[in-house]
Amino acid sequence: MSDRTVLLVDGMALLFRAYYASSYSGYIKRTSAGVPTNAVHGFVKYFTDAIKRFRPTHVVCCWDMGSTTFRTEQFADYKGNREAAPEELIPQFDLVKEVVDSFGVPNVGLVGYEADDCMGTLARHYADEQAHVFVLTGDHDLLQVVAERVHVVIMKKGPSNYAVYDEAALLEERGLTPRQIIELKGLTGDTSDNYPGVKGIGEKTALKLLAEYGDIDSILANLGSVSASIRNKIEVSLDMLHLSRDLATIRCDVPVSCPIDGCVWSPDLVRLRAKFEELEFKGLAQQIG
Known part of the structure; x- marks a missing residue:
């Protein structure tokens, strides 16, 4: 040590x-x-x-x-x-x-x-x-x-x-791993940094999705299993979801x-x-x- x-x-x-x-x-x-x-x-x-x-x-x-x-x-x-x-x-x-x-x-x-x-x-x-x-x-x-x-x-x-x-x-x-901090921001966006995430998905829903599926990629792979309302919100905001996750990612290199x-x-x-x-x-x- x-x-x-x-x-x-x-x-x-x-x-x-x-x-x-x-x-x-x-x-x-x-x-x-x-x-x-x-x-x-x-x-x-x-x-x-x-x-x-x-x-x-x-x-x-x-x-x-x-x-x-x-x-x-x-x-x-x-x-x-x-x-x-x-x-x-x-x-x-x-x-x-x-x-x-x-x-x-x-x-x-x-x-x-x-x-x-x-x-x-x-x-x-x-x-x-x-x-x-x-x-x-x-x-x-x-x-x-x-x-x-x-x-x-x-x-x-x-x-x-x-x-x-x-x-x-x-x-x-x-209830999150360090990596899931990024996934959470991808879904909810960040008002202080001014990017939206998925319109209509707040922290409560995002945490529930991450608890069930682990990360955004798994959520997208299982869109057929989520409610129609959430699926629709994600599909409409797909590009912004990926962009928000990228904006939230701190570069360590x-x-x-x-x-x-x-x-x-x-x-x-x-x-x-x-x-x-x-x-x-x-x-x-x-x-x-």
């Missing part, structure tokens, strides 16, 4: 959560020069809390690299319902990466792919190297990458509140790499304190002492 534990961080998930958690009152933390820093400050608190909780030996932070990906080429409306990022958050996208870099943690992203694809690829790679992997996110789509040595950690409301999934926990709570020796967790505290002082994070700078 390897004693190496890698924490893969979904950077955007932490940053957006931190922004909204700290701006709902209307007050935005800024430097004396007027640069907004509320999301970065909150990000650091979430990030360091996860480090304390999961005690990784290695850490990587993954990022989306713009809204155009192979998925938007497949389906133009993919994530087309998302509002533009709040104005005060935009300058914090680069700032947060500087802070991550100050921790000595690699920032990883690949144009044309989502952070999910980078995390899925790296998780599989590190697990193949016998490391234990924790994927930190707020996105339930990533439950599909759960594996023998890969846990997915979903951030819940409130500080230090995590749901940690391995294969057994996923099966117990949702994208051309991204971050050698495990390059992401050892050992922050340079002097450098980190200087960064916190530059951003006027007095409390955080004092904690480093």
Whole structure:
């Protein structure tokens, strides 16, 4: 058993959560020069809390690299319902990466792919190297990458509140295997990512079908056995069913790499304190002492 534990961080998930958690009152933390820093400050608190909780030996932070990906080429409306990022958050996208870099943690992203694809690829790679992997996110789509040595950690409301999934926990709570997370999305679509799945099939029906047949291919092979109503819905939406399943599939073979020796967790505290002082994070700078 390897004693190496890698924490893969979904950077955007932490940053957006931190922004909204700290701006709902209307007050935005800024430097004396007027640069907004509320999301970065909150990000650091979430990030360091996860480090304390999961005690990784290695850490990587993954990022989306713009809204155009192979998925938007497949389906133009993919994530087309998302509002533009709040104005005060935009300058914090680069700032947060500087802070991550100050921790000595690699920032990883690949144009044309989502952070999910980078995390899925790296998780599989590190697990193949016998490391234990924790994927930190707020996105339930990533439950599909759960594996023998890969846990997915979903951030819940409130500080230090995590749901940690391995294969057994996923099966117990949702009645699904990791692979069936993809099949479920193929059938129901995903309102937050803006693709429809099969019109008229909700989660309850989809779960029932998957419990009975296991996956979409088996459902299609047994269409004669399902009710006329469900059969009709599936036949009308067949192309969208296949497309939705493909859109839901996290790619675990994208051309991204971050050698495990390059992401050892050992922050340079002097450098980190200087960064916190530059951003006027007095409390955080004092904690480093």
